[in-house]
Amino acid sequence: MPRLAGLLLALLPLTALAGGTLYKWVDESGKVHYSDAPPLQTPRGLVELNRQGNVTHSVETTQERTAREAREAASQAEAARQRYQARYDKGLVESYQSADELRSERERQLAVQQSILNGLLADRKTLQQNIAQQTRQIEALQKGGKPPQPTLTANLGVLRQQAANLDAAISSRQSEIASQTKKMQADLERYRQLTQH
Numbered sequence: 693m694p695r696l697a698g699l700l701l702a703l704l705p706l707t708a709l710a711g712g713t714l715y716k717w718v719d720e721s722g723k724v725h726y727s728d729a730p731p732l733q734t735p736r737g738l739v740e741l742n743r744q745g746n747v748t749h750s751v752e753t754t755q756e757r758t759a760r761e762a763r764e765a766a767s768q769a770e771a772a773r774q775r776y777q778a779r780y781d782k783g784l785v786e787s788y789q790s791a792d793e794l795r796s797e798r799e800r801q802l803a804v805q806q807s808i809l810n811g812l813l814a815d816r817k818t819l820q821q822n823i824a825q826q827t828r829q830i831e832a833l834q835k836g837g838k839p840p841q842p843t844l845t846a847n848l849g850v851l852r853q854q855a856a857n858l859d860a861a862i863s864s865r866q867s868e869i870a871s872q873t874k875k876m877q878a879d880l881e882r883y884r885q886l887t888q889h
Contacts, residue, residue: 714741715751784879785886794883798876805872809865816858823851 715730717738725731730738730751738751752760788794826848830840 713748714745715739716741781882781886784883788883791880791883791887795876795880798872798879802869802872802876805865805869809862809869812858812862812865816855816862819851819855819858823848823855826851 713728715727715738717725717731719725738753739747740749740751742748784794788797826844830844830848833840833844
């Protein structure tokens with residue numbers, strides 16, 4: 693009887709082969725398994741066998757599939773970046789007759805940004821003067837032994853909040869000018885590369 697059970701176990705892979713696809717894999721402990729259904733998780737060394745027991749193809753492990761998908765995603769991102777760069781380059785060359793024209797246009801744009809920044813800085817200076825004046829009034833009242841009026845302290849709080857908002861706007865505008873200046877330099881360099889003969 694044990695001999696018959698051993699023979700049946702030995703013939704089990706052959707019956708699976710007669711019916712269709714057979715899978716072979718090695719588990720974490722190094723043990724080889726055969727089955728007519730793939731395992732739930734893709735282990736290392738999973739292969740698909742045909743009726744003759746020959747390997748028809750290897751099945752990717754989860755790590756291999758993840759790595760392949762990451763490579764494909766990176767490749768697609770690079771292709772998209774190259775398409776964008778080609779469109780941008782075409783627009784750059786078609787929009788300007790010369791590097792001087794490009795520089796002149798970008799400098800006009802920067803001048804607009806700078807004038808906005810100058811206006812913000814002037815507003816900030818005026819606001820600082822108003823804050824200083826309100827602060828002096830409150831201090832004078834306190835020195836005289838009188839409590840400052842609630843409207844004075846409320847106004848001072850509002851002015852300080854406006855100053856904080858204005859500082860944020862100034863910082864943002866300065867960053868925008870720096871970014872546009874850097875972009876102008878990069879575009880000029882790229883334009884020269886594209887139009888060099």
